[in-house]
Amino acid sequence: MKTYVIGDLQGCHAQTVELLERIGQSCAGPHTLLFAGDLVNRGPQSLATLRLVHGLARRGQADSVLGNHDLHLLAVAAGIRPPHAADTLDEILAAPDRDALLDWLRRRPLALLRDGHLLVHAGLLPQWSAQQAVALAGEVESALRGPAWKDFLLDMYGNAPAAWDEGLRGAARLRCIVNALTRLRFCTADGVMDFKMKESGSAPPGSGLLPWFDVPGRRSAGDKVVFGHWSALGLLRRPALIGLDSGCVWGGSLSAVCLDDGSLLQVACPGYRRPGAAAP
Numbered sequence: 001m002k003t004y005v006i007g008d009l010q011g012c013h014a015q016t017v018e019l020l021e022r023i024g025q026s027c028a029g030p031h032t033l034l035f036a037g038d039l040v041n042r043g044p045q046s047l048a049t050l051r052l053v054h055g056l057a058r059r060g061q062a063d064s065v066l067g068n069h070d071l072h073l074l075a076v077a078a079g080i081r082p083p084h085a086a087d088t089l090d091e092i093l094a095a096p097d098r099d100a101l102l103d104w105l106r107r108r109p110l111a112l113l114r115d116g117h118l119l120v121h122a123g124l125l126p127q128w129s130a131q132q133a134v135a136l137a138g139e140v141e142s143a144l145r146g147p148a149w150k151d152f153l154l155d156m157y158g159n160a161p162a163a164w165d166e167g168l169r170g171a172a173r174l175r176c177i178v179n180a181l182t183r184l185r186f187c188t189a190d191g192v193m194d195f196k197m198k199e200s201g202s203a204p205p206g207s208g209l210l211p212w213f214d215v216p217g218r219r220s221a222g223d224k225v226v227f228g229h230w231s232a233l234g235l236l237r238r239p240a241l242i243g244l245d246s247g248c249v250w251g252g253s254l255s256a257v258c259l260d261d262g263s264l265l266q267v268a269c270p271g272y273r274r275p276g277a278a279a280p
């Protein structure tokens with residue numbers, strides 16, 4: 001059975017439907033769909049998109065890792081965070097099936113190992129191997145699936161601690177794991193995360209920042225990693241690295257890669273948001 005990984009949907013339902021049709025045309029047999037997270041928000045049809053992926057998952061045909069916008073939806077729905085002006089989550093919040101959709105979303109993994117590839121939404125800290133990232137993701141998944149999940153979301157926000165330390169405990173430990181797996185783009189060579197730089201795929205000379213995957217000595221360098229999140233980076237393909245957020249919602253395209261044969265399928269998007277513009 002072939003496995004296709006699909007980049008950030010962000011509520012771009014029409015492009016998702018078209019891409020799934022393209023996958024069906026190029027792969028006649030049964031196949032699994034894995035989504036790189038950020039199923040919702042910024043795009044025009046978050047509810048329809050979430051229902052689509054949820055339906056596929058219920059039929060055992062798909063799964064998704066959690067992205068920062070998915071976590072934001074859970075926090076807004078729980079009354080923990082106010083919605084942003086640019087959010088497109090209202091339809092989900094008002095939907096009759098919202099509880100089923102949100103309950104399913106809350107139980108999604110933050111890291112998935114499949115067919116020799118690790119899938120995360122954003123990135124890995126340089127000290128982590130792929131196996132370790134799965135174990136650390138499991139700590140957050142337990143918190144999200146447990147009875148105190150709202151307390152976890154209350155404590156989740158913030159940029160500190162900016163670097164990993166095995167001695168981290170409690171909310172600080174979970175926040176560091178969430179920030180790496182769902183928000184990371186750049187960090188220093190020591191693994192200190194930066195959350196300001198987001199509109200470019202490269203850091204200015206002298207900033208001391210590197211894309212997380214270019215940190216020398218990164219422990220996951222020998223592992224095959226697939227990630228999304230970084231729309232300004234665009235599609236990235238290296239022997240052991242696939243970056244799949246090709247900026248659908250920003251006027252780029254929605255991308256899928258087949259893990260078995262490396263084939264790439266893309267659907268162009270008219271662009272629902274303008275890069276650099278905060279609100280619709």
Ligand SMILES: Nc1ncnc2c1ncn2[C@@H]1O[C@H](COP(=O)(O)OP(=O)(O)OP(=O)(O)OP(=O)(O)OC[C@H]2O[C@@H](n3cnc4c(N)ncnc43)[C@H](O)[C@@H]2O)[C@@H](O)[C@H]1O
Pocket residue numbers: 038068069071072075081084156157158159175178179182183198199200229230231232247250274275276277
């Ligand atoms: N621990 C925690 N602490 C705080 N918040 C947490 C959290 N955990 C979860 N969150 C949640 O994270 C949510 C989102 O945070 P935001 O801060 O709004 O998200 P973002 O970094 O802008 O990332 P996004 O996922 O939208 O990335 P994209 O590359 O598409 O877009 C990034 C930028 O790229 C730009 N861009 C896109 N295409 C481009 C291009 N081709 N060229 C240049 N720029 C481009 C866009 O203008 C955009 O500004 C918040 O709502 C918050 O609730």
